[in-house]
Amino acid sequence: MAQSTTGSLAQAQSQSGDLFARDRVVAVRDRPRPDYEALGVPVGTFMAYPRLQADAEYNDNIFAVSNGADGDWIVRLKPEISLESGWSRHALAAYARATISRYQDFDGENSEDYGFGATGRLDATRGSNVAAGVDYARLTEPRTSSNAPASTREPISYDMSSAYLAGTRSSGRVKLSARADSRVYDYKDGVTLGGTIVDQDNRDRTVSSLTGRGDYAVSPDTAVFVQLTGNSRDYDTATSALLPARDSEGYEALVGANFEVGALSRGEIAVGYISQSFDEAAYDEISGFGARAQLEWFPTQLTTVTTTASRTIEDAGIAGTGGYLSSAVGVQVDHELMRNVLLNANLTLAKDQYEGIDRDDDRLTASVGATYLLNRVVGISVAASHFEQSSTGRGGGSDFDVNRLSVSLVAQY
Template sequence: MRVALKSGVVLGALTAVVAGPVFAQSATGSLRSAQDQSADLFARDRSVAVRERSRPEYEALGTRAGTFMVYPKIEWSAEGNDNVFAVATGEDNDVIFRVRPDVSLESTWSRHALAAFARASIDRYQDFDTEDSETWSAGASARLDVVRGAAINFGADYASLIEPRTSSNTPGFAAEPVQYDITQAFLAAGRTLGRVRLSGRGDVRTFDYSDVRSVTNTVIDQDDRDREIRSLTGRVDVALSPATALFVQVTGNDRDYDVASTPVFAARDSSGYEALAGVNFELGAVARGELAAGYISQAYDDARFKDISGFGARAQVEWFPTELTTFTATGSRTIEDAGIAGSNGYLSSSIGVRVDHELLRNLILTASANRSVDAYEGIDREDTRLDAGISGTWLVNRNFGVNLAASRFEQESSGVRGGPDFTVNRLIVSLVTQF
């Protein structure tokens, strides 16, 4: 049975939720009001993560524009990459110079809130100019305080991006990176009634991929990847104590592709759901997090594609051994769309860990590692990926910062339709200027 998630239904259903105290969070940043942040039974704020800690003496002052604050920033970086095309043999190395301008705007109103951003990335390769790119994105999000303790959060953004060469979906024989656009919007709302919190969120996302040239100068059609994804999430939290809450969360989705099925081509149109149950907790000032497990399923319209279903999970746990160190562990098991011919989707299982340490007030060290396994449906292929890295951020003053990062990305692919096994090592040094 197909899940009906038309945009108007999503917006109307979520607006109707707002009849009392509200908890919601936007995709482009938190816009929770001060009274919401002091919610008694659902606040998880006894500790502050290293990356979230306020450092007033190193934060940009911004520029006032009426009742708004404007924060401009530019990041200048150079990257050394030893496998630009992410291939198994015959690796090519290059140096990439990158400029990333960024500007954000935040309101200073006592009620309601508005935030907006615009950012870009201009990449130039020293040897392989076919990889040169310009990407950009812009968006806004808002909070309307309907009455005291009640609000509606909503937002939208647009991005013109480049698919990285390490992506399993990008054609291996493409002569240039695949360019694509994402347009998305969301509406979120909630209500707290004593020990019970009800919340909901609706999202609409569209993906538009551009055709790309092959190494033999033919056109690789990417239209079969263009799609719109609509999702609606409902959640119920029940507080057992000020530090523990149980919850149930259900998300339904429709994934509609622009290219329809034909006798020789099977479209990937589908509908599915994710049903999870879990716990949200805080153990004093030592740890906090959320663990959830359940069932995920995606049913495809074209009978030539087999449905995908199984165990689903999402998790994030933060541990604070000291005020200067934060350990973060994450995990998930989800169903993702495939961009490889013959496959409708894949089960993606991932687990990761990150450690942030404040060596000095203005010197932050980070180490991270993430391992994922993608098991494809419809073709014999399984990808195992490992992404690990270390970095150091030096906040020189409120206007300048320096970042040094090293990372290693490995892919091992098995099966008859397996992709390449490759390794990519990167070294990046960046200078950030902000005002």
């Protein structure tokens, strides 16, 4: 006799304890590998995981220019340590990491990035929890960024501080969640080869957002949801004496579905409307179709194919425009050739359409790589990637491409 929907729901809930769990299959990258996982160092009821990665990379266009490209070898050291609780309920974690980059010929590109942060989760009941996190990072803006100013002697660096507070409650078929985020950006001024200051204060801003979401399980494997996010983007200063600051308020309204199809695929698809309105009349409102999606396909137990798509509104760091519509689609393939040999390939296409100026940017990123885990302490990775940008219109964009080859050695404990 066929089982009723209510009976199926009850059975699924009794087995997993969560009607909204989509964990029937483990993706290649997430699969446990006990013989190759770090043991960690006990610190009371916590475990500490130290890690050091050393990269050797060749980049054939380090300044991301259209003509006269310069190539260079880069060595990067990436020390990191994380601390994780081992409690049966609740969770607490912290991390500290750094990236130290040294160029062989162009030492003006050298950088020292670092960051640290902590997250915690309080499990109030079986289906309810509250989570929070804080982070701080000193970062270097890549030369390939469309917002990076051209012709600065050194790449632009900036500080980013972020914090979030989130809560989730599940009861039967219904799950409600909310999240508040805040990010503060503080950019450092650049200097041209001629010694002229390139003011970056006009990019300093605080971005705040509040998201609410409601999910309803229509079956053990499928849930529908509504999600609404409101945001506020507050800039510290104007872009120039003639152009006002890009303060704005906006929202994203999405409806979608979250699902799992047996052991074959799972994912989440959402579509809706996005809008960003600026306080000053100098900038036009940006609005239109919005979307976010991620689909995982498991053709075999050893292969995971992940497809992503998005359409969002992003801030611009270019005079004359408040922001742009960013559309992106990507596909990544991960394959477990052997238990300790992983292969991967990625292809991403993106398009940025600026509001208020005549400029569209098209970007393509393609990469292939492999990871060989020698044992639980040492691993080696190799990768090759290609990035290209083509810009149309009279808004100051450029056409260029960048190719990279890299070898990484990872030591962990």
